[in-house]
Amino acid sequence: MPFLIHYSNLDKQAFLKSLEEKGFKVKPFGGGTYILDIPEDGTKENIIDRLAELDKHFLKGLRLSYVPDEVSLQSRDALIRTLLNMKTFDKMIEEFLVYQRKEILDSLYAVFQPIIDLRHFELFAFEALCRGKLPLYYLMKFAKPILETIDWTCREKALKKKKEEIPPPIKIFLNFFPESLQNVRIASERLFELLNKNGISPQEIVVEITEYAGFDVKKLKQLVKEWRELGIMIALDDIGTGEDSLFRFLEIMPDVIKIDMVFIRDIHKNKVKRDITRYLINLAHANDMLVVAEGVEVPEELKVVYELGADLVQGWLLGKPTEHPKAFLYTPIASKLKQWL
Incomplete structure (x- = not known):
C-alpha cells in the first residue's frame, strides 16, 4: 500500500x-x-x-x-x-x-556493547541496549502506556543472553527508565526474580540510571541503598550534561559515572573538553567511583582519556553493539590497546 x-x-x-x-x-x-x-x-x-x-x-x-x-x-x-x-x-x-503492541514487544531484542577496563586491559562489562522494529526514540516518545512493559521485556531478554553467553565475573549494565521505578518495591522484586530465574549473581549487575526527569529522588536513594548492599553497582549516565546531572550525582553518589560522548568526541583537539573531563575524573576518583568514557571512536580520543585517568572506556573503536557478545570474548583486547596506546 x-x-x-x-x-x-x-x-x-x-x-x-x-x-x-x-x-x-x-x-x-x-x-x-x-x-x-x-x-x-x-x-x-x-x-x-x-x-x-x-x-x-x-x-x-x-x-x-x-x-x-x-x-x-x-x-x-x-x-x-x-x-x-x-x-x-x-x-x-x-x-x-x-495497534501494534504485540508486534512491537515481539520484535524487541538485546544487543551488547563492550566496556573495556583501561587499568587491566581486559573486558569489564557489556552494556545491554534495546532494539526493535522502531527506534527507541519513537517508543520513548509515543509508547508511554507500554513503556514500562517494553523496558522490562528488554531487560528480561538481556539477562537471558547474559546467562547464555556472558560468564562471570564480566558484568552487564542494565538501563532503567523512570517508568520502571515508579514503585521501587515492585521494581526490586522483579529484578531479583529475573536474576534468580537466570542464575545471575547481583555482583554481575550494574544498574544504569539513564534519565533523571520523573524519578522520585527519595525513593530512588532508598532503592540504590538496598541494591548496593546486595552487591549491585549503580551507574549514572550522561554526567556533565543536563541541568540536574551533578545534582543527581550528589544525591545518589554512584559507584560508576559515565562521561557523555559530547565531551569525548574530538577531545584530542579541544582543551576545554580535556579540562572538563579531567575535572569529572578527579571528582569521581576522590569519591572512590569508577569512570567510563563514552563514545570513543578514534585512537586519539582513547589515548587522551587513558592519560586523563579514565578507568573504563566504551565506543565503536572498542566494539559496536552486537547480538552475540560471546564472540567478543575471544577478541585480543590487550594487544589492541597496546597498539593504540
Whole structure:
C-alpha cells in the first residue's frame, strides 16, 4: 500500500536520495507531492518501519497519507481527502503504536556493547541496549502506556543472553527508565526474580540510571541503598550534561559515572573538553567511583582519556553493539590497546 508524501524542508534532494538509498520507490505525483512505495513488500507496516530509520531531521519535514493505490488518486474527491488526511510522521507513528503492541514487544531484542577496563586491559562489562522494529526514540516518545512493559521485556531478554553467553565475573549494565521505578518495591522484586530465574549473581549487575526527569529522588536513594548492599553497582549516565546531572550525582553518589560522548568526541583537539573531563575524573576518583568514557571512536580520543585517568572506556573503536557478545570474548583486547596506546 503506497503513501502520498510531501516534504517541506529545503533539502528535498537530500531527502529523496536518502529514500532511494533505503530501497524506496519514489515517483513525482504533482504539486510537490510524491508516491512512495517499497517494490518488494509495500505494506503500511514495512513502509513505516523503513521510514523510521531515516534521520530525524528528514522525518520532521515529512507529511504523509495512506492511499489504496495510485489509481485511486485519479479521483478528484479521493485526492482531496488524501491531502486533507496527511499527517506528520510523528502522528502516524503514534497511531501505528496503538495497534501494534504485540508486534512491537515481539520484535524487541538485546544487543551488547563492550566496556573495556583501561587499568587491566581486559573486558569489564557489556552494556545491554534495546532494539526493535522502531527506534527507541519513537517508543520513548509515543509508547508511554507500554513503556514500562517494553523496558522490562528488554531487560528480561538481556539477562537471558547474559546467562547464555556472558560468564562471570564480566558484568552487564542494565538501563532503567523512570517508568520502571515508579514503585521501587515492585521494581526490586522483579529484578531479583529475573536474576534468580537466570542464575545471575547481583555482583554481575550494574544498574544504569539513564534519565533523571520523573524519578522520585527519595525513593530512588532508598532503592540504590538496598541494591548496593546486595552487591549491585549503580551507574549514572550522561554526567556533565543536563541541568540536574551533578545534582543527581550528589544525591545518589554512584559507584560508576559515565562521561557523555559530547565531551569525548574530538577531545584530542579541544582543551576545554580535556579540562572538563579531567575535572569529572578527579571528582569521581576522590569519591572512590569508577569512570567510563563514552563514545570513543578514534585512537586519539582513547589515548587522551587513558592519560586523563579514565578507568573504563566504551565506543565503536572498542566494539559496536552486537547480538552475540560471546564472540567478543575471544577478541585480543590487550594487544589492541597496546597498539593504540
